[in-house]
Amino acid sequence: MPAPMSSPRGDGLPRMDTTLAIETRGLVKLFGETRAVDGIDLSVRAGTVYGVLGPNGAGKTTTIRMLATLLRPDAGTARVLGHDVTTEGDAVRSLVSLTGQFASVDEELSGRENLVLLARLLGFVRQQADERADELLDAFGLSDAADRLVSTYSGGMRRRLDIAASIVVTPEMLFLDEPTTGLDPRSRNQVWEIVRVLVTAGTTVLLTTQYLDEADQLADRIAIIDHGKIIAEGTSSELKASVGSGAFHVRVRDPERRAEAERLLADALAVPVGLDADPAALTAHGADTERIAFALAELGRAGIGVSEMSMGQPSLDEVFLSLTGRPAEDPEPSDEEDVA
Amino acid sequence: MTDSTDTTETTPPETATDAAAGDATPATTTTSEPVISESTLRAALSTRTRPPRPSGVTASLIFAWRAMLKIRHVPMQLFDVTVFPIMFVLMFTYLFGGALADSPREYLQFLLPGILVQTVAWITIYTGMGLNSDIHKGVFDRFRSLPMWRPALLVGMLLADVARYTMATVIMLGLGFALGFRPDGGPLGVVAAVALLLLFSFALSWLWTVLGMKMQTPEAVMQTSMTVMFPLTFASNVFVDPDTMPGWVQSFVNNNPITHLTSAIRDLMHGSPAGSEIAWVLAWSVGLVLVFAPLAMRLYNAER
Numbered sequence: 104m105p106a107p108m109s110s111p112r113g114d115g116l117p118r119m120d121t122t123l124a125i126e127t128r129g130l131v132k133l134f135g136e137t138r139a140v141d142g143i144d145l146s147v148r149a150g151t152v153y154g155v156l157g158p159n160g161a162g163k164t165t166t167i168r169m170l171a172t173l174l175r176p177d178a179g180t181a182r183v184l185g186h187d188v189t190t191e192g193d194a195v196r197s198l199v200s201l202t203g204q205f206a207s208v209d210e211e212l213s214g215r216e217n218l219v220l221l222a223r224l225l226g227f228v229r230q231q232a233d234e235r236a237d238e239l240l241d242a243f244g245l246s247d248a249a250d251r252l253v254s255t256y257s258g259g260m261r262r263r264l265d266i267a268a269s270i271v272v273t274p275e276m277l278f279l280d281e282p283t284t285g286l287d288p289r290s291r292n293q294v295w296e297i298v299r300v301l302v303t304a305g306t307t308v309l310l311t312t313q314y315l316d317e318a319d320q321l322a323d324r325i326a327i328i329d330h331g332k333i334i335a336e337g338t339s340s341e342l343k344a345s346v347g348s349g350a351f352h353v354r355v356r357d358p359e360r361r362a363e364a365e366r367l368l369a370d371a372l373a374v375p376v377g378l379d380a381d382p383a384a385l386t387a388h389g390a391d392t393e394r395i396a397f398a399l400a401e402l403g404r405a406g407i408g409v410s411e412m413s414m415g416q417p418s419l420d421e422v423f424l425s426l427t428g429r430p431a432e433d434p435e436p437s438d439e440e441d442v443a
Numbered sequence: 444m445t446d447s448t449d450t451t452e453t454t455p456p457e458t459a460t461d462a463a464a465g466d467a468t469p470a471t472t473t474t475s476e477p478v479i480s481e482s483t484l485r486a487a488l489s490t491r492t493r494p495p496r497p498s499g500v501t502a503s504l505i506f507a508w509r510a511m512l513k514i515r516h517v518p519m520q521l522f523d524v525t526v527f528p529i530m531f532v533l534m535f536t537y538l539f540g541g542a543l544a545d546s547p548r549e550y551l552q553f554l555l556p557g558i559l560v561q562t563v564a565w566i567t568i569y570t571g572m573g574l575n576s577d578i579h580k581g582v583f584d585r586f587r588s589l590p591m592w593r594p595a596l597l598v599g600m601l602l603a604d605v606a607r608y609t610m611a612t613v614i615m616l617g618l619g620f621a622l623g624f625r626p627d628g629g630p631l632g633v634v635a636a637v638a639l640l641l642l643f644s645f646a647l648s649w650l651w652t653v654l655g656m657k658m659q660t661p662e663a664v665m666q667t668s669m670t671v672m673f674p675l676t677f678a679s680n681v682f683v684d685p686d687t688m689p690g691w692v693q694s695f696v697n698n699n700p701i702t703h704l705t706s707a708i709r710d711l712m713h714g715s716p717a718g719s720e721i722a723w724v725l726a727w728s729v730g731l732v733l734v735f736a737p738l739a740m741r742l743y744n745a746e747r
């Protein structure tokens with residue numbers, strides 16, 4: 104369909120922009136003795152991407168399933184686009200789409216059949232459904248594989264089909280549960296690109312992820328959750344400021360001057376600097392980004408040549424370490440989340 | 444010396460490519476170089492208008508169509524409704540025919556309506572097994588998060604199963620006619636009998652639907668359904684007239700819904716009055732749906 108409203112910015116945003124797309128208060132979900140979600144308060148502004156970051160079993164999937172009306176909260180309230188998930192489930196379902204953690208497409212059908220099936224279930228008549236399926240297959244680079252069974256698709260193709268199936272009718276709200284887990288880097292970039300375009304079209308996206316850089320790339324705000332509780336919330340820069348950077352590596356040109364570099368860096372960075380096995384290399388963890396820039400300038404002023412340097416993102420482990428004082432453990436393979 | 448500098452210089456890029464290659468999904472990704480352009484993506488997103496949602500009937504038929512598509516992709520799914528019926532008709536006709544009646548051909552007049560009931564009733568248990576392996580797949584989360592008449596998915600699956608039962612029925616009748624089955628009730632009687640059989644089977648499959656959602660594995664579903672089906676189908680009038688059975692067995696057999704169904708179908712096919720037997724079958728069918736359909740829906744809506 105050639106879009107009559109050619110500016111995607113125009114169609115979805117104005118009405119919702121200032122309202123909250125998701126608002127939860129004290130959301131709780133129990134699985135037997137386990138408090139899978141233990142009092143979560145979320146406020147997600149419409150038209151933004153919200154990232155829920157946490158290790159396996161932290162309660163991410165359970166939260167998303169409650170918001171998508173697949174699970175009933177045991178306590179607390181949740182409103183999605185103004186509708187209560189327990190009392191107005193049908194209204195919520197007509198505004199949201201869910202892309203589950205394990206591809207929510209039919210493996211025993213072809214890609215095209217999957218999309219036609221969903222289009223028809225959403226009310227498109229036969230021919231419209233076919234056209235819509237073709238349009239989506241084309242947009243998601245799946246035209247060539249359209250008539251193959253989904254069980255023969257690669258992980259990235261499956262994910263793209265999955266997201267295409269979620270936007271047969273562009274939803275007001277899209278839930279993406281670990282959209283890139285298990286994907287190769289290129290497929291991951293494609294999924295990111297799709298999410299970005301979706302947001303410019305006015306859809307609010309709530310995504311869960313185990314990867315800090317994914318939340319960083321996509322999300323306007325991030326909640327870090329652990330054992331069913333939010334342990335930190337904010338924009339990516341706010342969170343990173345509280346955590347510092349990841350590993351900062353420097354290789355000096357002259358190994359003779361490494362000791363001198365170590366002293367300079369330790370002063371400038373205000374964190375301990377470690378000496379690597381490589382006689383010219385040094386590493387520091389958790390340094391503030393601005394101090395790193397300053398530290399490099401200091402090395403330059405002292406005339407210490409730098410042959411290589413790199414700065415890693417703080418990993419989820421480092422974030423956890425700094426927030427909880429313990430690494431992001433991987434509790435038992437998250438059975439509850441799988442079955443739930 | 445030069446060697447060592449060489450290695451240090453080449454090591455980083457090498458490890459980088461290794462890591463990248465290790466991450467990449469092998470083979471499949473290369474065959475499908477995806478072309479995603481932002482503009483086509485944007486255009487595809489412009490469809491925000493939602494058509495009116497389909498009626499419950501339409502949604503159910505769409506799910507029936509889904510089941511048909513699956514059969515088209517994996518025709519082996521039809522094994523149970525093609526090979527079993529043929530096997531059953533041939534086996535029972537020729538094993539028992541001589542002993543129980545004077546000839547296989549004579550026995551067939553009595554047996555065919557019964558074996559039809561027995562076979563189709565057994566095939567209904569595949570409904571529960573299929574559902575059990577289907578329902579835990581991720582795609583069901585998507586279906587359940589769609590704004591639609593919620594029973595549509597189960598009703599659609601059961602409708603598709605009715606199509607499978609029809610196929611088995613047609614095959615058995617065809618084979619029966621070829622072997623010399625001559626119903627006195629004529630085409631009308633046969634069609635009425637088949638309609639009654641399909642109605643009862645549809646009702647019965649709600650029971651397996653409940654089991655299919657309640658049980659953990661398809662094997663458990665299979666075992667439970669078999670435990671139900673053996674007495675139901677064998678302690679009935681499918682193979683022999685119950686008159687020769689001991690009294691306590693008769694009291695079970697005569698109140699067995701399969702007996703009612705078999706009698707009704709026999710009478711319809713052979714043109715005998717079947718009013719009260721038909722009424723029994725209708726009552727059983729309504730009862731099964733009234734009890735198990737709401738139960739199935741409750742399980743379907745329940746959390747997983």
